[in-house]
Amino acid sequence: MINDILFIKNENKRRMKFLVSTFVLFIAVSFCACHDKVDLPDQPVGQYTKVYMPQAVNNPVSYHFNPDDTTTAQIIYGADYGGMGYPNQDVDIQFGIDAAAIDSFNTANNTAYTLLPSNSYQLSDSNIVIKKGSLNTDPLKITVFTKGDNAPDPGKTYVLPVYIKQASVNINEQLRTTFYVISIRRDVSDYTDFDRANWTIADFDSQEPTGEGVNNGHAVNAIDGDPNTYWHTQWQAAQPGLPHYIVIDMGESKSVHGVGFLDRQDQNSGKPQDVQVFLSDDNKNWQLVLTTELANTTALQQLLMDNFITGRYVKVLVTSTYGGTYYTHLAELYLF
Numbered sequence: 001m002i003n004d005i006l007f008i009k010n011e012n013k014r015r016m017k018f019l020v021s022t023f024v025l026f027i028a029v030s031f032c033a034c035h036d037k038v039d040l041p042d043q044p045v046g047q048y049t050k051v052y053m054p055q056a057v058n059n060p061v062s063y064h065f066n067p068d069d070t071t072t073a074q075i076i077y078g079a080d081y082g083g084m085g086y087p088n089q090d091v092d093i094q095f096g097i098d099a100a101a102i103d104s105f106n107t108a109n110n111t112a113y114t115l116l117p118s119n120s121y122q123l124s125d126s127n128i129v130i131k132k133g134s135l136n137t138d139p140l141k142i143t144v145f146t147k148g149d150n151a152p153d154p155g156k157t158y159v160l161p162v163y164i165k166q167a168s169v170n171i172n173e174q175l176r177t178t179f180y181v182i183s184i185r186r187d188v189s190d191y192t193d194f195d196r197a198n199w200t201i202a203d204f205d206s207q208e209p210t211g212e213g214v215n216n217g218h219a220v221n222a223i224d225g226d227p228n229t230y231w232h233t234q235w236q237a238a239q240p241g242l243p244h245y246i247v248i249d250m251g252e253s254k255s256v257h258g259v260g261f262l263d264r265q266d267q268n269s270g271k272p273q274d275v276q277v278f279l280s281d282d283n284k285n286w287q288l289v290l291t292t293e294l295a296n297t298t299a300l301q302q303l304l305m306d307n308f309i310t311g312r313y314v315k316v317l318v319t320s321t322y323g324g325t326y327y328t329h330l331a332e333l334y335l336f
Contacts, residue, residue, distance in 0.1 A: 049083030051091060051130065051167045052175035060109070060159070060179040067146045067154065067184055075142040075180060077162050079128075081135045082172065091130040093137060095123065096165035098177055105159060105179055116158035116182055119150045123162075146184050155257060155308025157183040188302045191257050191336040194250065199223050202283055202313055203247035204231075211236035219246050222333045230264045230331040241326040245317045248333065253281055253312045258304040259290060260334030265298050269323025272330065276319065279311030286315060296322045302336075 055061055055077055065073040079093045099115050106112055124141040142162070145151045152158055163177035201219045208217035212232050215221075222231040233244045256279060263271045277290040289305045314335060318328045 049081070049087075050170045050172040051079050051081055051093060051164060052172035053077065053162070053164060053178045054080045054136075054175075055178040056175040059177075060105070060181045062181040063144075063183075065144065065146045065182070065184045066186055066190075067151065068186060068190070069146075071145070071147040073144045073146050075144065075182075076139050077142060077178060078137040078140050079130065079164055079167075080137075081130050081169075086133050086135060087130060087169075089132050090168075092166075092168040093128050093130065093164060094166040095126045095128075095140070096163060098161040098163040101161045101163070101177060101179075102159060105161065111157075111159075113157050113159040113181065116144075116160040116180075117152055120145050120152045120158075121160065126165075142180070144182060144184075152182075152184060153308075154185050155183075155305065157181060157306050183306075185257075185304060185308075188258060188304055188336075193260065193334045193336045194254060196223050196225070196334075198251040200249045200251070201246065202249040203245075203315075205243075205245050206233040206240045208232040208234045208236060222246060222330050223248060225332070227262055227265055227331050230329045232264075232270075232329040233327045235327050239326055242321065242328070243317055243319045244328050245315055246330070246333070247283065247313055247315045249283070249313055250335070251312070253310050254335070255308055255310045256289070256305065256314070256335055257308050258302060258336050259314075259316075260300055260302045260332075260336065261294055261330065262300045262332040262334070263294075263298055264329045264331050267298075268329075269321070270325040270327050270329055271296055271322045272318040272328050273322050274318070274320040276317040277305070278315040278317065279309045280313040280315070281311055283313045287311070300334075302334075 063073070063075060081087055081091060102113070102115055122143045124143070128137045128140065130137050142160070160180040160182060161177050162180065164171050201223070204219040207219045211217060216229050217232040219231045221229040231246060234240060259277055261272065272294050274293055276288060278286040279289050280286045287309060289307060289309050290303060292303055294301055316333060321328050
């Protein structure tokens with residue numbers, strides 16, 4: 001009796017599975033029958049076949065070379081094939097330098113870089129092919145001279161726009177050009193701080209003459225060699241707001257490579273955050289040489305300038321502070 005009952009249950013399960021499968025098949029056939037045949041337009045494969053510079057995916061590509069390491073440095077460039085399958089014949093590629101792209105690059109990136117001088121680099125080849133059955137050119141090299149008569153000016157930052165000038169197939173316009181940003185300079189550790197013995201304060205917008213103590217708070221405390229004293233803008237008798245500045249006279253013109261900031265050696269608010277540095281030979285006509293955001297720290301912060309400029313007077317302009325205070329302070333200022 002039990003066996004008969006089990007047999008009936010199993011048979012019912014099999015019938016139910018069969019009915020469900022039949023219903024699903026019916027729905028699928030009915031769905032297909034309700035659709036008219038659609039003819040898609042031809043899609044020429046050739047229009048999707050394009051060559052491009054893979055390096056352009058990471059635009060701009062920055063390189064910093066130390067002239068003490070080598071007399072030349074090398075950068076890799078090339079082209080890739082994008083499309084369905086592999087090329088059934090060689091694809092001719094011609095590279096060039098798109099000097100006309102400098103202005104639009106600077107505008108888009110808020111920079112003022114100049115073109116790397118033509119005698120400061122060499123392209124290993126301007127004409128090459130993506131071989132039949134391959135997806136890329138052989139690696140090509142840009143040789144940059146970091147020392148000698150052909151080396152670009154140290155301290156300046158240059159851009160070199162390498163682009164696919166011509167190709168025997170379509171070119172991907174978005175990845176046609178690679179912008180190589182190139183600078184040749186030493187590291188901060190390669191420079192020595194200038195002697196500050198003859199430095200004087202040429203100007204400042206504010207200082208606290210009494211509130212920080214009789215021997216503290218003055219602008220001169222930023223160059224007195226004592227990290228425990230500091231320049232502090234006025235807060236006791238008046239409370240002038242940002243921006244604040246201090247001007248130092250080095251006594252003679254020097255080629256300035258960078259600046260060092262040492263802030264007040266406690267955790268008070270008011271540490272400089274956004275800072276600009278200017279140089280001048282006459283204390284009237286100023287050239288902006290550095291715009292930076294300092295860290296909220298009591299540690300020494302040394303920064304290389306984008307361009308090495310000669311000047312006698314140095315202006316440090318503080319435009320914002322940590323804590324959003326109206327005042328600011330600085331223990332020591334160094335130049336190198």
